Amino acid sequence: MSRPERPERAAFWPRERAAFRGAWTLGLWLVTWAAPGAGQPPEDDPCRELRQARSLIRAGDLPAARRSLETCVGTNPLSAEGWLTLGLVHFAERHFDPAAAALEKSLELDPAQPQAFKMLGRVHAARSNPALAERAFVEAGRLAPQDAEARYLLGRLHQSEGRLVEAARFLKEAVALDPSSVRAHAFLGSVSYALGDESLAQESFLRAVSLNRTAPTPDAIPHLEYGIYLQRADRLEESVAELRRAAQLDDSSVEARFELGRSLRRLGRLKEASEVLREALERDGTAARVHYLLGRVCYEQGDRVCGDEHMKLAETQRGRTAR
Amino acid sequence: MRARAATKALLVAACTGLAAPAAAQIRLTDIAARAGVDHVVRNSETPERYQIEPMIAGVALFDYDNDGRLDIYFCNGATIPGLEKSDARFWNRLYRNKGGLEFEDVTGRAGVAGGGYSMGVAAGDYDRDGWTDLYVTGVNRNLLYRNRGDGTFEDVTLSAGVAGELAGRGKVWSVGAGWIDYDNDGDLDLLVVNYCVWSPAMEKRCGALVDGYRTYCHPDRYDPLPNILYRNDGKGAFSDVSAETGIGAHLGKGMGVAFADYDSDGWPDVFVANDAWRNFLFRNRGDGRFEETGLQAGIAYIDDGRPVSGMGVDFQDYDGDGRPDVFLTALSNETFPLFRNEGNGMFRDETFGSRLGGQSLAWGGWSTGMVDLDNDGHLDLFVAGGHVQTNEELYTGRSSRQPNRVFRNLGDGTFQDVSRECGQDFQQTGLHRGAAFGDLDADAKVLDGGHAASCSGKRRSP
Numbered sequence: 001m002s003r004p005e006r007p008e009r010a011a012f013w014p015r016e017r018a019a020f021r022g023a024w025t026l027g028l029w030l031v032t033w034a035a036p037g038a039g040q041p042p043e044d045d046p047c048r049e050l051r052q053a054r055s056l057i058r059a060g061d062l063p064a065a066r067r068s069l070e071t072c073v074g075t076n077p078l079s080a081e082g083w084l085t086l087g088l089v090h091f092a093e094r095h096f097d098p099a100a101a102a103l104e105k106s107l108e109l110d111p112a113q114p115q116a117f118k119m120l121g122r123v124h125a126a127r128s129n130p131a132l133a134e135r136a137f138v139e140a141g142r143l144a145p146q147d148a149e150a151r152y153l154l155g156r157l158h159q160s161e162g163r164l165v166e167a168a169r170f171l172k173e174a175v176a177l178d179p180s181s182v183r184a185h186a187f188l189g190s191v192s193y194a195l196g197d198e199s200l201a202q203e204s205f206l207r208a209v210s211l212n213r214t215a216p217t218p219d220a221i222p223h224l225e226y227g228i229y230l231q232r233a234d235r236l237e238e239s240v241a242e243l244r245r246a247a248q249l250d251d252s253s254v255e256a257r258f259e260l261g262r263s264l265r266r267l268g269r270l271k272e273a274s275e276v277l278r279e280a281l282e283r284d285g286t287a288a289r290v291h292y293l294l295g296r297v298c299y300e301q302g303d304r305v306c307g308d309e310h311m312k313l314a315e316t317q318r319g320r321t322a323r
Numbered sequence: 324m325r326a327r328a329a330t331k332a333l334l335v336a337a338c339t340g341l342a343a344p345a346a347a348q349i350r351l352t353d354i355a356a357r358a359g360v361d362h363v364v365r366n367s368e369t370p371e372r373y374q375i376e377p378m379i380a381g382v383a384l385f386d387y388d389n390d391g392r393l394d395i396y397f398c399n400g401a402t403i404p405g406l407e408k409s410d411a412r413f414w415n416r417l418y419r420n421k422g423g424l425e426f427e428d429v430t431g432r433a434g435v436a437g438g439g440y441s442m443g444v445a446a447g448d449y450d451r452d453g454w455t456d457l458y459v460t461g462v463n464r465n466l467l468y469r470n471r472g473d474g475t476f477e478d479v480t481l482s483a484g485v486a487g488e489l490a491g492r493g494k495v496w497s498v499g500a501g502w503i504d505y506d507n508d509g510d511l512d513l514l515v516v517n518y519c520v521w522s523p524a525m526e527k528r529c530g531a532l533v534d535g536y537r538t539y540c541h542p543d544r545y546d547p548l549p550n551i552l553y554r555n556d557g558k559g560a561f562s563d564v565s566a567e568t569g570i571g572a573h574l575g576k577g578m579g580v581a582f583a584d585y586d587s588d589g590w591p592d593v594f595v596a597n598d599a600w601r602n603f604l605f606r607n608r609g610d611g612r613f614e615e616t617g618l619q620a621g622i623a624y625i626d627d628g629r630p631v632s633g634m635g636v637d638f639q640d641y642d643g644d645g646r647p648d649v650f651l652t653a654l655s656n657e658t659f660p661l662f663r664n665e666g667n668g669m670f671r672d673e674t675f676g677s678r679l680g681g682q683s684l685a686w687g688g689w690s691t692g693m694v695d696l697d698n699d700g701h702l703d704l705f706v707a708g709g710h711v712q713t714n715e716e717l718y719t720g721r722s723s724r725q726p727n728r729v730f731r732n733l734g735d736g737t738f739q740d741v742s743r744e745c746g747q748d749f750q751q752t753g754l755h756r757g758a759a760f761g762d763l764d765a766d767a768k769v770l771d772g773g774h775a776a777s778c779s780g781k782r783r784s785p
Contacts, residue, residue: 289628
């Protein structure tokens, strides 16, 4: 029996962190997935539009790619690859229901696709259904026992649900299967810290950051995770450096700027904190936590009007979402 | 488990040797059985997981008979869904301290068995007759027991006007209370902390749809309530001044309350720890009104802008700068937040700066106290430990039952979790909830509402 779902109290890794990261992460992943040579469509797949769709994905034109794929599966409804790719594009566009439907159709045609199960798990996780996500990730791992990503996804799922012991187990399996996995190392660091294993946390973060330096496409996540860890360890100057790097690598990241603002504020560098928090709000003006922190910075700068304004905005935005 | 209590109230002694400036090792020994404290909390845990079940077990230490020794009062549950103390197993209990760390149950004689499903208790001499009185909060009954001074109490709830009722709503679920002279007129007023809108009939279903997997719901599933402030008229009666003081204007899900004059203006202020809701800091303006300043003071949320599951709270000066700071407990994966009073009306979240963050992340905490357990002049932290769920194992593999925690104040702004060094008895796991602190055997050692205790007197080398 898969682990049942339940409402979780506030967790160390709240869901909004996943939301903070969603778009950039997925966009990068999708482009990588569609890169030339990165798993070409089967030669015998009847869907001729697949290659064209992949080109469109690489070019970042997801609506055109989706239209092409809809034509593909319309004329070739037995194309498992066509449905899979359509599911990916729907997911990238945050159309979760049609994404799940397309992926389930693909798996109906070919139930031996670990890739499709992993993507279906991602869709379920995005729809806040961790039980179904877990089931899909487990199935992916069963089909591909040596697949590090399936373990990684299970680890991340458990982490986001606050099941840290299980998260650590799967993340350790992921790095054992793929020692070059930057993210698996980074999140293993975070989970280890939460479990009190400082030694493994430090080792994992350093490994992640080191691997990231030589990666062809450097990832913001290890710097973000390491920066948060350093912030909690009161190593604030080092934290600022890592978080700045994360913000540089992911220009859209609200979270990197929020955490950078926290570190700068704790260092008493209020002007810089204010600037970086305003940058975060330029990217997402509805982020209640950013308004709250900026409000605090304003108060500390002696600007009561600014403080009251952002506190009010924080409470207004918070009231629009579940507490 | 169901027949027995889900929670446990404890008495623990911090054995520090004689009061001395040098830090002593903190040793805590369970002496409940030896001391004759055999109370068992009965919360009537059900498969339906009624929200009230994990919230009980308040405890107070106070000298009810003025013999110079601290006595113990425990709150207890009731039947569910009836919410009645149908028999003596559900009574609240008063244990008289006979001296020599021996206690006797005097509940029946004293007339303080309580009624309904009790939660918390606050002790204070509201009528200034020299005898300490009790206010007991609960789900369906709040009670004011006036101490007659002859070993008995009388229930004066109705005549005093402190039943814990809200206009248009009637009696609501109260968790905590505290005595505070908010108007500095020399008599104790009463602040009652309410949790949420709840009745057995409206309980919701949460958790997986599998036998045994049902869980207590997240507080987001229930509507918030205002707190109540009763003003003491000095003649044995109180008036509800929640509206005119501004206390009643704020809806929350209160669990803990503590008082201190955080802005040094001579008027006591109020901090309310809310569950998954922003905390309240009510600044006493000195003109009969309070201003809720939690957001401006930086104490409404933890540093990352999120609310935690606020449970117990204490409001004392941990860093010796003369300004009261705030420590509160929360649930696993949230940390136990520590807010340092900056002296300019604002607080700074020092949870991680004090090293408490990483050390508290794994634990769930309930009642708490800032108390100098090792007599070194610095306030240490005691936390009653346990998970809110009683079937946590099914979900995470982690145990619902947890040991209590002690964080030793190192005197440099940081704390060290020394729980493992506190002796074998202290490693006991449980669903701990209530705690109170005092010197039960008048030997200058601190005790808490937990396991009863004796001292080994072990000390570290000076």
